[in-house]
Amino acid sequence: MTSAASRLRDPFAPPPDPAARAGYADHPPRVGFFTDTSVCIGCKACEVACKEWNVVPEDGISLSGMSYDNTVGLSASTWRHVAFIERPDGPPAHTGPSADTGPSADTGADGHDLSWLMASDVCKHCTDAACLDVCPTGALMRTEFGTVVVQDDICNGCGYCVSACPFGVIDRRQSDGGAHKCTLCYDRIGDGLKPACAKACPTESIQFGPLDELREIAQRRVAELHEIGQPQARLYGEDPADGVGGFGAFFLLLDEPEVYGLPPDPQATTRDLGRMWRHAAIAAASLAVTLAASAVWDTAVRAGIGQHGSGPQGAGGRL
Amino acid sequence: MTAGAGRRGRGGQEAQQVPDAEFSSYYGRPVVRETVWGPDIPSYLFLGGLAGASSGLAAGAHLIGNRKLALAAKSVAAGSISLSMAALVHDLGRPARFINMLRVVKVTSPMSVGTWILSAYTPLALTAAGCYLTRKLPLIDAAATIGAAALGPAVASYTGVLLGDTATPAWHDAHRELPYLFVGSAASAAGGFGMLAVRPDQARQAARLAVVGATAELTARHLLERRLGPGAEPYRAGRPGTLMMAAEALTVGGLAGAILARRHRVVAACSGAALLLGSALTRFGIFEAGRASARDPKYTVGPQRGRLRGHPDREPPAAEVQ
Numbered sequence: 001m002t003s004a005a006s007r008l009r010d011p012f013a014p015p016p017d018p019a020a021r022a023g024y025a026d027h028p029p030r031v032g033f034f035t036d037t038s039v040c041i042g043c044k045a046c047e048v049a050c051k052e053w054n055v056v057p058e059d060g061i062s063l064s065g066m067s068y069d070n071t072v073g074l075s076a077s078t079w080r081h082v083a084f085i086e087r088p089d090g091p092p093a094h095t096g097p098s099a100d101t102g103p104s105a106d107t108g109a110d111g112h113d114l115s116w117l118m119a120s121d122v123c124k125h126c127t128d129a130a131c132l133d134v135c136p137t138g139a140l141m142r143t144e145f146g147t148v149v150v151q152d153d154i155c156n157g158c159g160y161c162v163s164a165c166p167f168g169v170i171d172r173r174q175s176d177g178g179a180h181k182c183t184l185c186y187d188r189i190g191d192g193l194k195p196a197c198a199k200a201c202p203t204e205s206i207q208f209g210p211l212d213e214l215r216e217i218a219q220r221r222v223a224e225l226h227e228i229g230q231p232q233a234r235l236y237g238e239d240p241a242d243g244v245g246g247f248g249a250f251f252l253l254l255d256e257p258e259v260y261g262l263p264p265d266p267q268a269t270t271r272d273l274g275r276m277w278r279h280a281a282i283a284a285a286s287l288a289v290t291l292a293a294s295a296v297w298d299t300a301v302r303a304g305i306g307q308h309g310s311g312p313q314g315a316g317g318r319l
Numbered sequence: 320m321t322a323g324a325g326r327r328g329r330g331g332q333e334a335q336q337v338p339d340a341e342f343s344s345y346y347g348r349p350v351v352r353e354t355v356w357g358p359d360i361p362s363y364l365f366l367g368g369l370a371g372a373s374s375g376l377a378a379g380a381h382l383i384g385n386r387k388l389a390l391a392a393k394s395v396a397a398g399s400i401s402l403s404m405a406a407l408v409h410d411l412g413r414p415a416r417f418i419n420m421l422r423v424v425k426v427t428s429p430m431s432v433g434t435w436i437l438s439a440y441t442p443l444a445l446t447a448a449g450c451y452l453t454r455k456l457p458l459i460d461a462a463a464t465i466g467a468a469a470l471g472p473a474v475a476s477y478t479g480v481l482l483g484d485t486a487t488p489a490w491h492d493a494h495r496e497l498p499y500l501f502v503g504s505a506a507s508a509a510g511g512f513g514m515l516a517v518r519p520d521q522a523r524q525a526a527r528l529a530v531v532g533a534t535a536e537l538t539a540r541h542l543l544e545r546r547l548g549p550g551a552e553p554y555r556a557g558r559p560g561t562l563m564m565a566a567e568a569l570t571v572g573g574l575a576g577a578i579l580a581r582r583h584r585v586v587a588a589c590s591g592a593a594l595l596l597g598s599a600l601t602r603f604g605i606f607e608a609g610r611a612s613a614r615d616p617k618y619t620v621g622p623q624r625g626r627l628r629g630h631p632d633r634e635p636p637a638a639e640v641q
Contacts, residue, residue: 133427134430138423155419156412156420158412158420158430159356160430162355163356163486164486167350171352177413258350263351264627270427272483272484277480282499283476284476284502286499290531291375291378299383
């Protein structure tokens, strides 16, 4: 299941089918999440359901000061993370006609208007998954559903995936030394169940299903939002032409991705790997040639000294 | 706490000019994750480089019968590659499972490729040192010496890809120059060690390697910083900036000594030590620059925003703006 060198970029390749590329001849359709943040109410049921189902350990109970967000971000022990963005000025967004689909409007403690953005973040299950590419043990693997999971019994905690992920999703857990992240509930979807977070979501902000269908649903939803005066609604990660070949878990956002702590133009670092190996080969060859030339020179000089009989101690000759 | 999420403005505390300084972030939180690697890794980058280039130097010295230098170079190669392996295993979250590295061969994983290179190189370096030291099995010694010399440059250069193949902004941005920088730095360290370990009249080959290596290191670094322009800030600011500056001063000093006064025992030894230290600090500086660039979201968001706006400050084609 190692990703082949051919993955190192062909922009004209047929539509990406990561499961087939990983060697599954006959496989179910690729599944994923569509997280529609316009209906997220920030209840964190997804965070809790994920923890419960996956038996993810507690990762610190403290107050961050970041609105209602006390898990702060995705980590080895937080596989769903709800972001809370408070905006005291209230952007044009929430003056739109439909309060029920827009960011919720509220009044802050100091009396003036407050607008909210809430979004449940998760592993993107990238088409071109850098974490999987760089994993040296094969612990990270592609499933038949096109998702990316860590095999905990193989991971040796090298931490390379942590630095490779363009979203800062996967992390090494202090307590067991292994890398952990969302599995898209591999143990549930195989039995035809929804992942725990999608099951628990009371507003269907988190939708699970075949990726093709989710993309259609998402397109319709964006068009609908644009129609009712939410021009800032946009999809994030649904485009297979993006830097990671499209996400397996994509989003509808109501502001720029970076407002939610997401990278605006993520790239799988392994896309440049061919070029990197070339430079490394040239660099290594340059050193080898330098050393060889130096040795030839020394040998020639020594032979010259020997012939001219200018001293037996001349090991090395002149520079 | 004020309601200030998704604030406009600069991310981290170190406010400096950076391309397109206006950007948003989520409470100033990082976008990519800072490496979980500890000081073991920059130590390994230095020691592995020292070992790799020393094996090349040892072969040259062995060939012309410069026993003192060959012995020093082989010994330091064997010693530092052993320490490297220890550092690499120690840095794992689950050290007992190091062996899992050997269950697959993956060209898409520089760490996998590197593990295989090290697995071939390490026994050769140890054999070359052992045989030479004990003056036993000269044929095996010669074969191991040649093998280690052939693989040494790969040991020194692949680490540039190891760092480049990450989402850590300062490392990925430097992926073009890092292999050259690391190979130069490795040669500088190996040459420097030779100058430190043996008398100047026996250290000519070492001094020559040191001059070539230090020049390559300084050149690659200059090219890197010039190409990145304002994006080289993580290499210049704060603690990594201090490390990089100290490294440059030491390498320039050592280079000058290696050129001008290599026949003077004390000066040559000091120059060698400066080159060694300079090489080590370079690796730590680059490592720390990567950490700093991952911590501050401006280094992730800024260039990506620029790319989307069509600023040609990076080569890959921009994806469609939603």
